[in-house]
Every structure is written in structure tokens, then in C-alpha cells.
Amino acid sequence: MKWRLIAVIAILVLSMLTSIGFAWSVSAQQSASLSEKQRELIRDNCVSIKSTLNQLKVSDALLRVNRGQIYESMGSKLMSTFNTRLSNNRLDNRGLVAVATGYDGALAKFRTDYQAYEQQLVTAINIDCTQDPDGFHFANENARTKRAQVHDDVLRLHEYIEDYRSAVKDFQLSYERVSGN
Amino acid sequence: MAEPERSILESIKAQEEVLDTFWARHRFFLMVFGTIIVALVLVVVSLVMYNVGGTAQLDLSRPGYQSVSDQVERTDAIDGFSSVGPVDADVIQEFIELYDEQAAKATAVDAFNGDPLNPELLEFTTPTGAQ
Numbered sequence: 476m477k478w479r480l481i482a483v484i485a486i487l488v489l490s491m492l493t494s495i496g497f498a499w500s501v502s503a504q505q506s507a508s509l510s511e512k513q514r515e516l517i518r519d520n521c522v523s524i525k526s527t528l529n530q531l532k533v534s535d536a537l538l539r540v541n542r543g544q545i546y547e548s549m550g551s552k553l554m555s556t557f558n559t560r561l562s563n564n565r566l567d568n569r570g571l572v573a574v575a576t577g578y579d580g581a582l583a584k585f586r587t588d589y590q591a592y593e594q595q596l597v598t599a600i601n602i603d604c605t606q607d608p609d610g611f612h613f614a615n616e617n618a619r620t621k622r623a624q625v626h627d628d629v630l631r632l633h634e635y636i637e638d639y640r641s642a643v644k645d646f647q648l649s650y651e652r653v654s655g656n
Numbered sequence: 657m658a659e660p661e662r663s664i665l666e667s668i669k670a671q672e673e674v675l676d677t678f679w680a681r682h683r684f685f686l687m688v689f690g691t692i693i694v695a696l697v698l699v700v701v702s703l704v705m706y707n708v709g710g711t712a713q714l715d716l717s718r719p720g721y722q723s724v725s726d727q728v729e730r731t732d733a734i735d736g737f738s739s740v741g742p743v744d745a746d747v748i749q750e751f752i753e754l755y756d757e758q759a760a761k762a763t764a765v766d767a768f769n770g771d772p773l774n775p776e777l778l779e780f781t782t783p784t785g786a787q
Contacts, residue, residue: 540714543714560740612779622772640755643748643751647749647752654744
């Protein structure tokens with residue numbers, strides 16, 4: 476009974492210390508990232524920063540819709556249809572299917588990463604930078620990281636588009652070899 | 657022994673009668689109330705799906721996005737390839753030519769490049785006119 480009580484107290488103390496340590500490290504990280512001069516600049520620029528972020532939000536939304544449509548069509552109207560046509564003719568399309576599956580995965584990641592970026596950007600816009608410059612800076616840095624992730628996804632999609640082209644070329648060579656053309 | 661049992665049964669019967677009377681008297685109100693609750697639940701579910709599913713990000717009719725909604729490309733820029741028909745050397749070559757053309761469109765724009773959220777550019781620049 477006595478040992479159980481000691482164990483419970485020890486767990487409580489440890490969890491409290493962990494929480495305090497975590498809160499302290501987060502607070503230290505946030506406060507260390509901004510100097511008083513930088514906070515003042517954020518407060519002074521708050522209106523123009525918000526305006527810039529709103530413009531970026533709108534232009535990125537348009538980019539997402541237009542580019543997203545093209546990326547969707549590359550998968551559904553070219554890769555998928557060509558793979559189906561090969562399959563219907565009982566030709567070995569495994570290499571092409573593997574690339575197309577990777578492309579679909581990269582496209583799904585692009586969608587979710589853009590959603591996370593947009594939500595984070597809205598979070599940053601909704602923070603009052605005159606009152607909470609540190610919170611705003613932290614939210615903006617998060618949005619910046621997420622936007623870079625979306626750009627990486629775009630580059631990955633471009634790589635898959637190139638890979639599919641190479642896979643079709645390989646298929647063409649093997650087809651010509653087998654058919655003797 | 658039978659007397660208490662009878663009284664319990666009578667009590668239960670009396671309670672059921674009261675309930676029957678309550679439901680019977682308020683059934684129209686309850687139907688309207690139930691319909692409103694079901695409609696509210698369905699609205700909440702659809703709004704959650706709209707936000708969680710990523711549809712909201714594609715909806716440029718939202719407030720604040722109308723300025724660019726007319727710049728959405730209404731026609732699909734990518735030409736498709738038929739999924740039916742025979743496959744021969746000419747068909748493969750035709751597909752490669754079409755694919756090259758469409759891939760050039762897809763990779764023409766390096767979307768989301770640059771670093772517009774860089775704090776050095778966005779937050780820490782001195783306001784115009786300030787020292």
C-alpha cells in the first residue's frame with residue numbers, strides 16, 4: 476500500500492516536471508526567436524503583413540485549383556487510360572502501373588499538404604499581430620514550412636510525370652523488340 | 657402475495673397511460689422538433705465533410721476569393737487518350753507525342769516556388785517612411 480502510494484506520487488511529480496519542462500522549452504523557443512525590435516517591426520507592419528498574407532492566400536488558392544486540375548487530368552486522362560488500354564490488350568504494363576500508383580500517392584499528398592498549408596495560413600491571418608507578435612511569427616513560420624512542403628510535392632509530381640514518360644519509352648522499346656518492328 | 661403484485665402492475669399501467677397520453681398529445685410538436693434536429697445534424701455533417709475533405713480549398717466562391725474566381729480555367733488543359741482500342745507501334749508513338757505535349761503544360765509552371773512568407777521579407781522590413 477505504502478509503495479503504491481509512493482509510485483503514484485512519483486508518477487505525478489514526473490508528469491508535472493515533464494509538463495513544466497515542455498512548457499518552458501516552448502516558451503524559451505518562442506521568446507528566443509524574436510528580439511524586442513523584431514516584435515516592434517511586426518506590430519508596425521501588421522496591417523501591410525495581413526494584406527500581403529490575404530493576397531497570397533487568394534493567389535495560392537487560384538494556383539491550387541488550376542494546377543490541381545492539370546495534375547488530376549495527367550493521372551486520370553493519360554496515365555490511367557493508357558494503362559487500361561495496355562491491360563485490355565493483355566500487354567505487360569506493370570512498370571507503368573507502378574509509376575502511375577506512385578503519381579496518385581504524390582497527388583494525394585499534394586492535396587492534403589495544400590489543405591494543411593491553407594489552414595495554417597488562415598490561422599496566421601487570424602492572429603492579431605499587434606497584440607501577439609510572437610504567436611503570429613510562430614504561425615507564419617509554420618505556414619512557411621507547409622508551403623515549402625507543397626512546393627516539394629509539386630516537384631515530386633513533375634518527377635513522376637518524367638518517370639512515366641521514361642516508363643512508356645521502355646515499354647515501347649520492349650514492344651518493338653518483341654513484335655520485331 | 658397477489659395484492660402487492662396487482663398494485664405494482666396497476667402502477668406500471670398507470671405510468672404507461674401517462675406516457676401514451678404525453679406522446680399522443682405532443683406528437684406533431686415532436687415530429688417538427690425531430691425534423692429540425694435531423695436537418696441540423698445533416699448540415700453539421702455536410703459542413704464537416706466540406707471542410708475536412710478539402711472541398712473548401714477548391715471553392716473560390718467563398719468570401720474573399722471572388723476577385724480570382726473568374727480566372728479559373730474552365731476547360732481542361734489536358735487532352736485525354738482513349739482507353740479502348742488496339743495497341744501497336746503507331747498507337748504507342750501517338751501516345752508518346754500526346755503525352756509529351758501535355759506533360760510540357762503540366763510541368764511548365766513551378767507552382768508554389770519562392771519564399772513569400774520569409775520573415776525577413778514579410779515581417780522585419782522597416783515600414784516605408786520610418787527610420
